[in-house]
Amino acid sequence: MRDARKSPVVSQKVAITGGAGFLGSHIVDYFVEQGEDVVVVDDFSSGEAENLEQSADDVEIRELDLRSEDAIDGLDDIDVVVHLAAKIGGIGYFHHVPADIIAMNDAMNKVVFDAAVEHDFDRVVYASSSMVYERATEFPVTEDQISEIPPPDSAYGFQKLAGEYYCRAYHDQYDVEYSIFRPFNAVGPREPPGEEVGQAHVIPDFVLKILDKEQYPLKILGDGRQVRSFTNVRDIARGVYLCSFEDAAANDHFNLGSEEGVSMRDLARKIWERSGREVDIEFETTEAFAHDVQKRVPSSQKAQEVLGWEPEITLDESLEQYIGWYEEEVL
Template identity: 40%
Template structure:
């Protein structure tokens, strides 16, 4: 049984990754300091092949020790949040995440020097590396051809990719870079450091479009307040699909020292998303009403991935329809709103 160390294992995407790894027969060591949500319970906490280490990944000595027994390392830990995070924590997103990724690479380098059987580091990047693109769909390699991201978060995620390649160039640490697009799923809560923002008569602290729209409609907002004109294009991708693609890339020989966009091929505007959610909650006969609020500076208007490489090389396709994701997510958010966790 191969062993995988996953940092950020208590996070939103991390939860899906750990679940998929255990299902695929891996032994998993999760590392998380609970800095985002505080202590959380996961369905796999008592799984015999899972162990959680509550620690900071910047502890290079600890991480080096954990990687000494690892076959794979999924470097997923990062300070991350919704669109309001890009402004509220502009410096921290850059500085703290640089420390996290540097410590992660330092530990992998040290573990390999000490004789670890570590096969590869899988780096979690972001679609935000394409923030300033002028061509669509965004394909692997475009991030080096288009202007760099304007947000500190997008710029730092691009830096993650440079860390990955530099660790290979100098220390021969094998890598795979993965770029998830707009993850949708259950398990995301109000973050400890979230700052409330007004959106009509509802205060939001998520700043992620699906939970924000769902909770506004559940709380009776009518007309629905939309950030910007609502013509922003996104490819909403189910967390379970993303995790499946991540796990598929671990052992694939052609995934070594390269990068992949992981996303559904289907895009929707924010208005299309909002109308689908509206009718799922209120019913098909209630007219959809909305107003536009001023958007955020770094709210990218068009984020469209090229998914051909992941399909052709890994055999990965994100198959979950938006409507089916929402059928799972809406009841979960409804319960979370009732419990006060969102």
């Protein structure tokens, strides 16, 4: 099994779509560290060039609109593509633009998979989402449950599941090799808070309210007892690397997430304790968004057994990293 801490013997040209985004840029950094020849594919509609500063001298940047079939020609020399490019945000964002999510993400998927056929990629590594498990009722969720539970209610979750069908359909018809990873709530530097509640993910939202706005009482969506697991971006990047090159990952799907669940109230308390606020935390509950499921916690057993992957960075360590970055770069 390839050791993700060591460079491969032969470098391959890897395109990372959406590589200027929050998660994408961390994956870019990790692949560069492993000695890969990395091409960042992004239209910079939401990704930021400064996210790539750490690896700027070691990557090629191709500004492509993956909704256009013309982009296929811009991927003619690629060996492996890690496909993250998508319209994405927090739960509030999902509810504001569901039609755009379906249409635009589907268009990007088609271009990437058509390019895989046209240029004979070695593998497509597809970024799915924990949202495909929206309607799960048994926890921790395992990969096998994806064929047993009803499809997601949200447009985003449904579209991500449709992307998984692209993987299998292009494999069945065109013999395109793929690997699917489902990240569970990535956390780390470079993810700014949104302008509105729910536009970004919950940790940036809480940090904005607690450290920046010094909100009191703290407003939370729903009753705050929703449970999620959070996974450091560095751990996810390592898992994506294994999905890209391990023979055992071919034509299979993996949860990449911490098995430790935490309620939103307890998450807020952890951030509050690090903020230096002198008053005890108090909550003000607000109406939750539709499809804000009460629990989402994965089993990572399959990734452990097949890929030798498991999270190494704790939530407390991840919060320290994120808050440190926020205080330095945002405040």
